[in-house]
Amino acid sequence: MSQAKVLITFYSRGGSTEKLALAAAVGAVQARASIRLRRLPDAMPAKTIEESPECKETLERMYKEYVAPAEADVLWANALILAASARFGPSSAEWTGYLELLGRLQSEGKLDGKVGAALGTESVAVSFSTVILQLGLIAVPPVSDAARAVTHGRQIATVARALKECLG
Amino acid sequence: MIKIRKSEERGHGDRGWLNAHYSFSFADYYDPAYMGFRALRVLNDDRIAPGRGFGPHAHRDMEIITYVLEGGLLHRDSMGEQHTLVPNEVQTMSAGNGIVHSEFNASEKEPVHSIQIWIEPKAEDLAPSYQQIRFAPAEKRGRFRLLAAPEASKDEPATIINQDARLYVGELGHEETVRQVLAPGRHAWVQVVRGRVSLNGQLLNEGDGAAISDEQQLTARGDSQKGGEILLFDLP
Numbered sequence: 001m002s003q004a005k006v007l008i009t010f011y012s013r014g015g016s017t018e019k020l021a022l023a024a025a026v027g028a029v030q031a032r033a034s035i036r037l038r039r040l041p042d043a044m045p046a047k048t049i050e051e052s053p054e055c056k057e058t059l060e061r062m063y064k065e066y067v068a069p070a071e072a073d074v075l076w077a078n079a080l081i082l083a084a085s086a087r088f089g090p091s092s093a094e095w096t097g098y099l100e101l102l103g104r105l106q107s108e109g110k111l112d113g114k115v116g117a118a119l120g121t122e123s124v125a126v127s128f129s130t131v132i133l134q135l136g137l138i139a140v141p142p143v144s145d146a147a148r149a150v151t152h153g154r155q156i157a158t159v160a161r162a163l164k165e166c167l168g
Numbered sequence: 169m170i171k172i173r174k175s176e177e178r179g180h181g182d183r184g185w186l187n188a189h190y191s192f193s194f195a196d197y198y199d200p201a202y203m204g205f206r207a208l209r210v211l212n213d214d215r216i217a218p219g220r221g222f223g224p225h226a227h228r229d230m231e232i233i234t235y236v237l238e239g240g241l242l243h244r245d246s247m248g249e250q251h252t253l254v255p256n257e258v259q260t261m262s263a264g265n266g267i268v269h270s271e272f273n274a275s276e277k278e279p280v281h282s283i284q285i286w287i288e289p290k291a292e293d294l295a296p297s298y299q300q301i302r303f304a305p306a307e308k309r310g311r312f313r314l315l316a317a318p319e320a321s322k323d324e325p326a327t328i329i330n331q332d333a334r335l336y337v338g339e340l341g342h343e344e345t346v347r348q349v350l351a352p353g354r355h356a357w358v359q360v361v362r363g364r365v366s367l368n369g370q371l372l373n374e375g376d377g378a379a380i381s382d383e384q385q386l387t388a389r390g391d392s393q394k395g396g397e398i399l400l401f402d403l404p
Contacts, residue, residue: 022246029226029266
């Protein structure tokens with residue numbers, strides 16, 4: 001049985017979007033996928049803690065724990081999960097660099113056959129779903145309910161594995 | 169029969185922030201002759217630089233036991249557990265059907281020296297769990313202190329693992345001897361984590377391990393002025 005590879009990319013300051021991303025990762029692991037968790041770097045690192053002093057401790061921890069997604073991570077994955085908070089949508093400075101990378105890989109045909117899904121509160125999940133369709137990813141409907149994030153991760157990994165087996 | 173795994177013959181990984189010695193194949197170290205011993209799959213001797221560690225990553229279907237020799241190791245996981253593990257404690261994480269966790273040196277100044285152990289569970293898809301217990305240093309002095317077992321013990325609280333295996337720690341003074349009976353058909357692994365110990369008359373240095381089969385009794389003796397500390401696995 002082949003193993004799906006799931007890349008979960010998130011942007012979080014206070015840790016709640018990180019929790020969603022972790023829950024989706026657990027779901028993917030339950031479906032026997034291997035996972036990578038990547039946090040998008042702050043657009044203006046020096047200003048971020050100043051803007052969100054209440055998140056200082058969480059931010060400093062996440063700086064230590066996570067690395068940014070690299071092109072190699074995207075190429076590695078069969079499925080891409082984008083986890084975002086309502087405050088930082090697809091046009092936020094934090095997401096644009098990553099979405100540009102995905103856009104370039106799409107134009108090079110390197111996203112073909114990959115699954116994509118959004119995770120976050122309803123409004124942001126809907127806007128990211130549009131992005132996923134534009135990137136030509138095979139879309140799995142978004143989930144905005146934290147309680148369903150595990151199930152979502154499991155479903156995405158299962159779809160990615162089934163596709164991988166079909167496409168060879 | 170006792171087969172020694174010499175410290176210097178173990179796999180070695182150096183990532184700068186991590187200096188690791190692998191008794192069995194792990195990460196980039198692969199030797200088909202050393203894929204584990206019985207249900208014991210991984211035994212890593214890790215030294216992690218201050219402030220550094222393993223970012224969030226996943227595990228599945230593995231009983232993961234951590235024992236710290238020096239410093240403090242900060243654990244965080246997808247079940248919401250967050251704990252620092254220090255010497256004279258043991259942490260057991262049953263990965264079960266899926267867990268994501270991170271492990272970092274809890275200090276920005278001191279290195280951490282820890283032993284990570286993976287034991288294959290008796291079944292897949294179990295519910296994940298986390299346990300951590302502390303014991304008094306005297307409880308491992310001159311005897312084997314139980315760290316992990318398949319069932320709860322009234323005498324000595326230990327972490328519970330989903331495998332018919334037992335893990336003990338023992339600290340021996342110079343020329344101090346402890347004995348352990350091995351039931352028929354059982355196997356054992358001994359790892360010297362500190363100092364020097366002789367096992368049924370064979371000398372083991374720090375970092376050495378020993379695979380033991382078809383022996384009825386193990387006699388461990390502290391064999392240096394500073395004595396020694398060993399982990400003993402009783403395995404199916």
